[in-house]
Amino acid sequence: MNNNKILIVDDDPRNIFALKLTLKARGYQSETANSAEEAISILKKDGNIAVVLMDMMMPDTDGYKAISIIRGDQQISHIPVIAVTAQAMQEDRQKCLDAGANDYIKKPIDVDQLIKAIKNLD
Template identity: 40%
Template sequence: VRNVFAISGMLETYGMTVLHAPNGRKGIEVLLANSGIDLILMDVMMPEMDGYATTAAVRAMQQYARLPIIAVTAKAMQGDREKSLASGASDYVTKPVDADELLDTMQRVLGERGPGEGADS
């Protein structure tokens, strides 16, 4: 909860709107109920449906195949980045989240998406 509050607060100071879900299943519900989502920050360690399974489920939906997903995890062990990317994440950042690193990563993955490739593309 503290991480969500800190990251949300930081992103909101940059004028971003942040939607939150307590687990992967609810996250998919939030995604489906809100058109125009530009990016997902995916916590790897969530109850019910972890970030890897949730990322794979989002990627399985054709309309979200290219939606940027950044995995956020406290796991910084060798192989964790690869596991996140293998599940479909666009990139990966570790906790505690460094604001500059997160913003740089967000800018990079949003730029890679290309013009006209929003959530509905």
């Protein structure tokens, strides 16, 4: 990955805080969004986002809809998205992939698994 800037999309400030610290400790930069709408706006303005970590269970526009919007927008459709969810059933993983996510990570996040998923996007 030429760029190491990751957009964290989550409505829970505790999750954002923990992910920012974890990513920073591993040499990644991060940007944050508290909603899908904010995330899409950031993606359109900041051409340096390499990966999106998308919480799937957000109020208003959930992660499934947000990924669908990203995939449907030619300007940002190429940006990899990793779905992050507390839903851990096999069908939930498939639902995330069907929505257009490149990968899926379940909560609580296993940091090694997350870093591996990010590196596998290269």
